[in-house]
Amino acid sequence: MGYETILYAKDGGVLTITLNRPDKLNAANDTMLTELQDAFKQAGRDDEVRAVILTGAGRGFCAGQDLASVEERLHGGGRMDYGAHLRHTYNPLILRIRRLPKPVIAAVNGVAAGAGMSLVMACDLRLAAESASFLQAFVRVGLVPDSGSTWMLPRLIGMARAAEMMLTGRRISAQEALEWGLINKVVPDDALVEEANALAGELAKAPTKVIGYIKRALDFAATRPLDEALEYEADMQELAGRTEDHLEGLRAFLEKRPPTYKGR
């Protein structure tokens, strides 16, 4: 893949997408946002890919929107149309990650700020290095949390803590993030890659199609009343019941052996 600002590496069923502007703490410019959309599109189309890791190169995970590129536009006498920018870049990217019918793991290697933190939250599972940190940086530059922050963060850590992070812009450590339920696990810095690969490797052997249905059911239930969620679960279960992997799971259970799932 001829990307400039990200790396796209497949190993077996695991695709690792690495944000790759290390000298800028992987701040997202327009090119990176376009490339990320494309990379997640490819991840969806490629049947070999059964788990995705999103991580950053160098010290940081992602410092959020590249403010230098915003400033350039302002200096050019232009106006930054944030609304249009979000609608064209971050919003479709966040939806694409959420709607990818495959597990996505964030391996947070360093600071995840602003929209960079939104990328982490859009993933399904989150591992962080001990030295990683998280902040809702938006208010520090006079902006509102975006890229799904207002929707995702209160669901993960509750309204009180979400408001605290958003209104103060305070940076929290990986350990605090773990205690608040923002992430799944903290690992030593030098073990992050290995842990993420191990988890992704496990998930790449999972019944991938069914994982997609689970993601859909969770996102559906997040905004709907119980009766509708029950109905949606029934639909998803109907689909899961038709997968090859479900039959394999049943057979393996009855034959008392570990199942071999093909993701179909």
Next chain:
Amino acid sequence: MYEHIIVERPRPGVGLVRLNRPKRLNALNQATMRELATALTEFAQDDGVRAAVITGNERAFAAGADVNEMVGKTSVDMLQSYRFKQWEVVRTFPKPLIAAVSGWCLGGGNELAMSCDMIVASETARFGQPEINLAIMPGAGGTQRLTRAVGKALAMEMVLAGRFLTAQEALDHGLVNYVVPPELYLEKALDLAEQVAAKAPLALQLAKEAVLKAFELPLSEGLEYERKNFYLLFSSQDKEEGISAFLEKRRPEFKGR
């Protein structure tokens, strides 16, 4: 045989028409509409068909009329083309008709879906009347049925600004009956059709007529129309069977008489 549609009998009592011009997103050219009208006419005359479903494919129900057929046409050409004759067959189809919609449902496609009695939509369905972008306007009921379905404000926005509705918005505004995952929309539509097909055919026909009259008549006349259809059903054999079966707590067997 048909070139642009596929006709199936997927369930007991259910006829299915699949619009099948996938490369053109099922754009409704005249040939397709002629074939659809022929298939529906056969369904109407076939006692074995008690409900019908029209569908497209997952990407598009139908993305509109075939614009290629409009290039260079004058109003006289259009008037003489007889092109809306087939739409009358859809409008007057006497049995329950369900649209199973996934993907694009635009222009003539949306008008066709709205000509059906019920719509089952996939989560991916998008409804719109974008004719205004081509400096034309809906011509097969888009301004009339859409307004009756979703109200003036939203209909105006769809017709004048070309706004599309998501499946969920269409559900919220009463345009569709169900929104279901894309893998299941056709099955849900067929389930619904099968459920309807088990009812008494004459009661279905007269009840459908009466509901449609609600959009045509003042209330007092509509009520009278309803009442006359109600009386009329009392001379059917199926009415005796239906009421007896209900009282005897057994399943009725309807004969369409």
